[in-house]
Amino acid sequence: MPVALRDDDALRLQVLLTQAPQAVRIDEPAMRVEALTARGAAAVELHPSGRSDEYLRAVRELLSSQVLGSPGGYPVFLRRWTRMGQARDGILERLLLLGEPEAVVAVVHAPGLTEELARRAWWACPSPENARRMLATRRVATSAMAPVLARYLLEYLPFEEEPRAAMDTVRLVLAADGVEPEVHLRLWQGGRHRVACQVGFLAARPETLPATRPPHPDWAALRQRLAPLCDGGDPYARGLGRSLDAPGQAFLHVTEQALQRVGDPDVAVALLDAIGRFFGAAAPWPGGDRPDPAAGLAQVALAAEALCRAPPPELVAVLDAVPALRDPLAAMLTLGCAGERAVAPILARTDAVGSLLRRKLQPVIAPLLARMACLQGAR
Known part of the structure; x- marks a missing residue:
C-alpha cells in the first residue's frame, strides 16, 4: 500500500509552493525539502510515517501534481534523451521545482538554458557534471555564473578521477569569461603532472600556455x-x-x-x-x-x-x-x-x-x- 504524506507535511509543502519558489531540492539524509525564493531559502522538515524512500516518493508525487498537474513525476527513464538536450524550453522552470536531480540535469542540457536558469539549477543540484555542462553553454560561460562554476571545478579537480572529465574541466574553465588569471595559474600548477589537464590547456590556450620556452636556436x-x-x-x-x-x-x-x-x-x-x-x-x-x-x-x-x-x-x-x-x-x-x-x-x-x-x-x-x-x- 502506498505511503501517504502526513497532513501537516502536505500542508506545509503546499504553502511552500505558494511562495513562488525558483527551485526545489530535497535533502534526503535530513528529510527536508528546501526551496529557493526571491527572499532567500525556505525549508519544510518532513516527518516520515514509514520507510523514508517511500515517503520521499510521496513527496515528489505531491510536488509533481502541484507543478506539472500529474503525480507521475519526472520520467527519469528518459535520462539519455534529456541529456541530449531535448527538454522543451517552456517547461524548464517547472522542472526545477520537482526536487528531482535528473530533472535538473535535463535543464542544464537544454538549448534554452539561460543565466538565471543556470543560477537556479546550480542551487538545486551542484555537481561537477552540471558545472561542466553549463560552462559548455555560451550564454552561461559569458555570464556572472561562469566564475562561480569555474571556482567549484577548480576545487574539485584534484578529486576528479576520469581523465576525460579532468580534460574537459580545464578546457571549459579556460574558455569561460570573468575567470581571474590566478585561477588559470592554479589550474596549470595543479594539473601539470596530469596529462589530461595538459591536453585541456593545449586545446584551449595553445599559444598562451603558462609554460615558457626560449625560441628555436636559429x-x-x-x-x-x-x-x-x-x-x-x-x-x-x-x-x-x-x-x-x-x-x-x-x-x-x-x-x-x-x-x-x-x-x-x-x-x-x-x-x-x-x-x-x-x-x-x-x-x-x-x-x-x-x-x-x-x-x-x-x-x-x-x-x-x-x-x-x-x-x-x-x-x-x-x-x-x-x-x-x-x-x-x-x-x-x-x-x-x-x-x-x-x-x-x-x-x-x-x-x-x-x-x-x-x-x-x-x-x-x-x-x-x-x-x-x-x-x-x-x-
Missing part, C-alpha cells in the same frame, strides 16, 4: 629572412614563425611531454586533434589533397618530405628564402595531419590504457616526436 637569424614573407601573408612562413618562436616552442615542449605519458584513449584523441589544429590551421597541406592519416603518419611524413624536395608553387617562396627550413617545413606539414583519424584504426582494435596503450600507439607517437624534435632544433 630563430633570430631566420626571423629576418622570413619577415617579408610573413608580412605578405605567406601561410607557410607564418606557420614556421609560429612554430619556431617562443610560444610555439612551449606548445611543442608540453605536447612532447604529453605524448610520452598519455594513457587514455579519449585524451590521446584530444591531444592529436590539438596538434593537428595548431599546425594544420597555420599551414594547410599544399593543394589541399593531403594524404589520409589513417594510412599511417610515417607515410604522411614521407609525402611531406617529398613535397619539400620538389616543392609545389605554394612552397617555393619560403624554401627559396630559407632552403635550410626544408626539414622543419616537412615536419610542420606532417604535424598538421595529426588527429583522430591517425589513431582510429588502432583504437578500434584495443581497449588498452596506460603504458600498454602507449606501446600500441607508437606507430603514431614516434613520427610525431621525431617531427617535434626537428622543429625544436634537434640535429
Whole structure:
C-alpha cells in the first residue's frame, strides 16, 4: 500500500509552493525539502510515517501534481534523451521545482538554458557534471555564473578521477569569461603532472600556455629572412614563425611531454586533434589533397618530405628564402595531419590504457616526436 504524506507535511509543502519558489531540492539524509525564493531559502522538515524512500516518493508525487498537474513525476527513464538536450524550453522552470536531480540535469542540457536558469539549477543540484555542462553553454560561460562554476571545478579537480572529465574541466574553465588569471595559474600548477589537464590547456590556450620556452636556436637569424614573407601573408612562413618562436616552442615542449605519458584513449584523441589544429590551421597541406592519416603518419611524413624536395608553387617562396627550413617545413606539414583519424584504426582494435596503450600507439607517437624534435632544433 502506498505511503501517504502526513497532513501537516502536505500542508506545509503546499504553502511552500505558494511562495513562488525558483527551485526545489530535497535533502534526503535530513528529510527536508528546501526551496529557493526571491527572499532567500525556505525549508519544510518532513516527518516520515514509514520507510523514508517511500515517503520521499510521496513527496515528489505531491510536488509533481502541484507543478506539472500529474503525480507521475519526472520520467527519469528518459535520462539519455534529456541529456541530449531535448527538454522543451517552456517547461524548464517547472522542472526545477520537482526536487528531482535528473530533472535538473535535463535543464542544464537544454538549448534554452539561460543565466538565471543556470543560477537556479546550480542551487538545486551542484555537481561537477552540471558545472561542466553549463560552462559548455555560451550564454552561461559569458555570464556572472561562469566564475562561480569555474571556482567549484577548480576545487574539485584534484578529486576528479576520469581523465576525460579532468580534460574537459580545464578546457571549459579556460574558455569561460570573468575567470581571474590566478585561477588559470592554479589550474596549470595543479594539473601539470596530469596529462589530461595538459591536453585541456593545449586545446584551449595553445599559444598562451603558462609554460615558457626560449625560441628555436636559429630563430633570430631566420626571423629576418622570413619577415617579408610573413608580412605578405605567406601561410607557410607564418606557420614556421609560429612554430619556431617562443610560444610555439612551449606548445611543442608540453605536447612532447604529453605524448610520452598519455594513457587514455579519449585524451590521446584530444591531444592529436590539438596538434593537428595548431599546425594544420597555420599551414594547410599544399593543394589541399593531403594524404589520409589513417594510412599511417610515417607515410604522411614521407609525402611531406617529398613535397619539400620538389616543392609545389605554394612552397617555393619560403624554401627559396630559407632552403635550410626544408626539414622543419616537412615536419610542420606532417604535424598538421595529426588527429583522430591517425589513431582510429588502432583504437578500434584495443581497449588498452596506460603504458600498454602507449606501446600500441607508437606507430603514431614516434613520427610525431621525431617531427617535434626537428622543429625544436634537434640535429
